[in-house]
Amino acid sequence: MRRNQMIKRSIAAIIKDACEGCKKDGILPVDTEINPIIEIPREKGHGDYSTNIAFLLAPVLKKNPKEVAGMLVQHMDLNAVCDKVDVAGKGFINFYVKDALWQELLQDVYAKGIGALFPGMGKGSKVLIEFVSANPTGPLHIGHGRGAAVGDVLANILSKAGYDVTKEYYINDAGRQIKTLGRSTFLRWQELKGLQVSYEQDLYQGDYIKDLAREIIDKNIEVPSAEEDAIAFMAKFSGEVIMNGIVKDLEDFGVHFDSYYKESGLYERGIIDDTLALLKDKGYAYEKDGALWFQTSSFEKDEDRVLIKSDGEKTYFTSDIAYHLDKFERSYETLVDIWGSDHHGYIPRLKAAIQALGKDKEDLKVILIQFVSLLKDGKPVGMSTRAGAFTTLREVLDEVGRDAARFFFLMRKSDAHLEFDLDLAKKTSNENPVYYVQYAHARIMSIFRNAGEEGIGIDQLPKADLHLLTQEDEISLIKGIIHFHDVIEGCARSFEPHRITFYLLDLVGDFHSYYNKTRVLGDDRELTLARLLLLHMLREVIRTGLNILGVSAPERM
């Protein structure tokens, strides 16, 4: 959106020129360097942009900010961009951009297509976003669902912002938990065959393990006779079945990964050994008590961590370092990891490892996902993974549907607790925010259907003249549409996908108000056409926004 930035730039120019003018008049010291903030005010009555420059200059001039602001405004030469500027509050300078400029901006976006609103900040730089990565030892629960939604939507945002994004799922198929899984299935299997077994506490407790055992019996799958081999077989079998289930759940949730990356592959391709060699080589690994340690402490405020245990086994940390090294080797410039917030203590050691490998720790962005608590009938639903009583993503999906589930997961900042109200998400009524947004889309489509019956099609929109839109709410809808650009940019910069949700709710609220007040299809053909173009662009933004969220944009509801 070059012209959007153009507006901000020319306001900066107005300010700068005013400063120069003041310097020439001897009011301002010639050597004054100032970097004022130009922002969009929260309050609508405060103009389109405002600056705090007067507050910054006040101490220099030993005058109060309001005086300084007044003086600056007197030196301002309003160019073609603004038609009004004033001093407000304790010394803010507010700029009012000409309506015509916004109108022309939108006309321009219409001509170029909605893509004109996508920021090109990414410049094709390669980003790897790794998320979910749940161990294939049980079905995805609701917390994984939240991570999946956040990761998927963030990926959508980043690609809209011009990044080259790859979505990856890391499968921990080499660790001890896979052996535990095999043992769990094995014992359940023995149980089903009528043997007395003692099922230990630290094995997987969920009923899905019994289902796996039953599947082996029902399908007459041959099991190796030696216990050791049987357990290994069960591990492989269970892991694969569960992983297939996870992939299916994700697909039904609308999340598709570009790649599934196996931990075992790190061993097979020698990447683990290479990584260890590299760390030793650089002198960041040392032996103590029969184990190999990594020197976390020389990079971060954290304790040294074990890479190879005294029994010769590598730790999870080791493969994780290797994995991240490999991400860089695959020429990704930015690595985004999405973790459950209970792993936050893990960040320093991984950042330390990345530095040890000679990479910039800032290239790794870790996004933490806080826990989700479920609310049903107004009461919290208990969740304990150990007892196997957790709510699965599948259950939520079956209960509330994909659209509501995804939307609800993105209604909160990811590092804040999310209270998921199942009853609310299930409601097909006005209380449900998903419908509020979707309804706006359906309403606009309905208007276009009616317009079509009156012989006005979208093929006539190029003739529309947005200058005819003079109502205040129409201008502010135009600004809202244009603002989509800044919202995507903000999301991409801060890695906060939830902002899209809030933006849509806000935008759509303005639309509903407008709709109730103003009739779109009227006798004035020219005005009708202008309003239809406005709604057409609005619809494009809503549709694109919902698309980013992975939520459908229905034409009828």
Added chain:
RNA sequence: GCGCCCAUAGCUCAACUGGAUAGAGUGUUGGACUACGAAUCCAAAGGUUGCAGGUUCGAAUCCUGCUGGGCGCGCCA
């Protein structure tokens, strides 16, 4: 004991990263369909931003100390 995160309207949450009179939704109360979809809109009421200090023109936001909640601190993953 040490470290990280959170605390905002009755409830669930925002606040563009230090800006102006802290905003939405929901709930409560009252109103709007003989024209484009009432799954909508309009209005009222609701606050010492957990507490106490500090930094400055200006703090929900930053610094310190409390209080209350979550999570970490393994040769687990």
